[in-house]
Amino acid sequence: MRGTSRSSPARAAAEPSDDALLDRLQRAAFDYFLQTVNPRNGLIADTTRDGAPSSIAVVGFALSAYPIGVEHGWIERADAVERSLAVLRFFSDSDQSGSPDSTGYRGFYFHFLDMRSGTRAWLSEVSLIDTGFLMAGVLTAAAYFGAETPAETELRRLADALYRRVDWRWAQRDGSAVMHGWKPECGFLHYGWEGYSEAILLYVLGLGSPTHPLTEQSFRAWTVTYQWENLYGYDFLYAGPLFIHQFSHAWIDFRGIRDSFMREKDCDYFENSRRATCVQREYATRNPRSFKSYGPDCWGLSAGEGPSAPPRLVAGRRQAFYGYAARGVPYGPDDGTIAGSSVLSSLVFAPEIALPALRNLVARGPTDAGDLVRSSGFNPTVGEAGPTGWISQGAFGLDQGMIVLMIENYRSGLLWRLGRSNPHLRSGLRRAGFRGGWL
Amino acid sequence: MLPLHPPIQQPVEGPYDRELCDNLRPPDWRNPRPREPYHLLVIGAGPAGLVAARRAAALGAKVALIERRLLGGGSLNYGSVPSKTLIRSSRLYAEMRDAANFGVTPPENIRVDFAMAMERMRRIRTRISRVDSAARLAAEGIDVFFGTARFTSGDAVDVDGASLRFKKAMVATGSRSRLPSIPGLAEAGYLTNETVFDLTALPASLLVIGGGPLGCELAQAFCRFGSRTVITHDVPLFLPKEERDAAQMVAEALARDGVEIHLNTKAVNVRVEGGKKCIETLNDGNVATISVDQILTGIGRVPAVDELDLEAAGVAYDAETGIRIDDFLRTTNRRIYAAGDVCLEHQFTDAADAAARIVVQNALFLGRKRVSALTIPWCTYTDPEIAHVGIYVKEARERGIPVMTYTVPMHDVDRAIADGEEDGFVKIHVRQGTDTILGATVVARHAGEMINGISLAMVAGIGLRTVARVIHTYPTQAEAIRKAAHACTRTRLSPFAAWLMRKWVNR
Structure with missing residues (x-):
């Protein structure tokens, strides 16, 4: 296995190998999907907290995680198929009228759904990016469960129909970039996608649609907002939070394939994420706001939960705390909160710096269960909560999903293999201008 | 005579505004007898007009300068200069607030004397006005006319009854605040950048409608002075013209100071209740009400093209984009040029100044200088x-x-x-x-x-x-x-x- 452990000899004997550690963390994250499911409709809760609705993005991660569970023998194949079928049937039969208490509209779905009824929760929006994550899961399930059994045949049929039903073109503003969302109360939300983000997955899925594809112009309109920057000695396509550099890579193997932007820069999105990871480490080493614990082996500013404490003085500066936020480098927001799971999701890109960081975070946690890595966020600067500082309670589905998928890509590349075999993703990538490598 | 700018209409008791008037709009001023035809006739005595008139006069041209309100224009009287003086006071407050972080113990109660800060602003504005006084301009050989200029033909204007003929003219009438059409706003009353500097007492709370540069600058300053300050912006991006990282960083700085920022939020109507202005807002279908003492509108500038009778001179213009110019700053009448906010996309004092220099060169000395060749920097003076x-x-x-x-x-x-x-x-x-x-x-x-x-x-x-x-x-x-x-x-x-x-x- 790659990487080495840097712990003291005294504890080394008790420490598992990298492989064993990753297996344990991945298994624990996988269990999230078994614990938070409503078996009647297959929906998965957004978080483990009381009253949490389902998030369609988390459902997408669950659909992608089941094949991994089968591969590792954590669940039976028939069980995985049954779980997948339950949720595909639910979405298939759901109310697509777009009324305020429906489930979706034009093949897209509300971001949050009631766990029991499956109708819109929290007055949420019909979300494009979250439908994207859901569809990535739908296509992954269809690609994995390829047996000619009645159940798996039905699964593939439903998956294909759900993907074909998404009217991507409708969400294109003036024929160019894609909108963020839509609400029955006010129509499209006018936040455009600007700058590099996880939306690359959304564009690839939308461009690959055989029924309602985005125009190729949409991808150009979006990538025109990219910024290629030299920061801390690294040249990269800039985005502050780590998750932006990670989410699309859960399903798409970007190694060696390039769109016109990456050809111009002699780079690819995978290498770009590696550099973004190094930039994070550089930032944490500089630690400009002098937060506790930041350093070469403690980094990972990304989306996650942090403390909602009142402002306080930190190193001569009035520091606010942002609760759940997308934190990023080098401009923040940064309140001393690390999203531990973003370190695990960095393994595929930069194992030589991610493994030492992982070991450090595991060693620092209050128990040996990897609390700091699995929690949505922790903040050693807000120290009164305990010896390791503030830790987000419970678990968040997105984090657990990314842990399961990205550890798997690191260990076996299963999700990438499934993605490479998917004709819709291939077509979407080609229409976005990707060439070379496995494509 | 047209209504005067508020500082003159309602002079604050004190010496500064009186001197400002003496400099920029002397009460006893008598327009000179026109010396015809002028080599260069300049309409509007803001940054562009002053530069062009001075430069042309220094080079020996016969120059007329016509101003409807105050010499110095928006920049000096209700733009760059007064806002920067207030920003200085607000920065000082912020530094004192944070002094302990630098090892300096601030007084227990840092009190902002808003009236004093405003008086300082008036003093500085008046001081700067001395170099641009009507008397000085006249001494430099410029014929200064106060009044409203209207074109009567392609080579003549009328200034309150007097006819002035010209060989070349430059329109530099600037811009004015764009007023949002919100039902009830006019009845409730509001401030613009043209009136906000007349305040003598700090409003306890202030709503800034529109997140433009000046709105953001003043929101931060007033918030630091102690007003509860709210910005509503109907687009989802803060400072939408700026790079996202830059805008984000400034948004966070404003939030740290205590400014409430409501993006993607439209003010839909205003009513007055119990002496407060209540603004109903709409955000993605959600209705809310903000209750404040004062409203400042900062939603941009429109070119000042009214009342010029540009049609009589054959000068094409658009109410939104201003006077139509070519790359040499010529209008559709080859004798007439334009400079500054009335025609430029970049509505900045420095751009107006640079454009005016081009006009003098092109209009009087057969120049072929292009406005597109200018490198124009700009700055939003938040902190x-x-x-x-x-x-x-x-x-x-x-x-x-x-x-x-x-x-x-x-x-x-x-x-x-x-x-x-x-x-x-x-x-x-x-x-x-x-x-x-x-x-x-x-x-x-x-x-x-x-x-x-x-x-x-x-x-x-x-x-x-x-x-x-x-x-x-x-x-x-x-x-x-x-x-x-x-x-x-x-x-x-x-x-x-x-x-x-x-x-x-x-x-």
């Missing part, structure tokens, strides 16, 4: 400031220009760390594979000062690698520019050259 020059990355990419950006966070600059002014960055955009500077954005406490070095390099055609050879005084915050230049030099080293150098030192 930290955002300054920009040249092209934005998005514009470059739209034009198919490959761009490389060299970024230096201020937290990598020793002096910024020492000063406790680490919020910000320098980003210099060059054409990929070269060191040609296409543009730059600086966010820093003194970004407006720092950008000038980059503008200089751009205008002089100096590449970023040459900038790297310029020794910048250490430690200064402008060293961030040198660091960006050094990063450019490093990446210019080809792998082969790097290999050769390694071989050489290890020989």
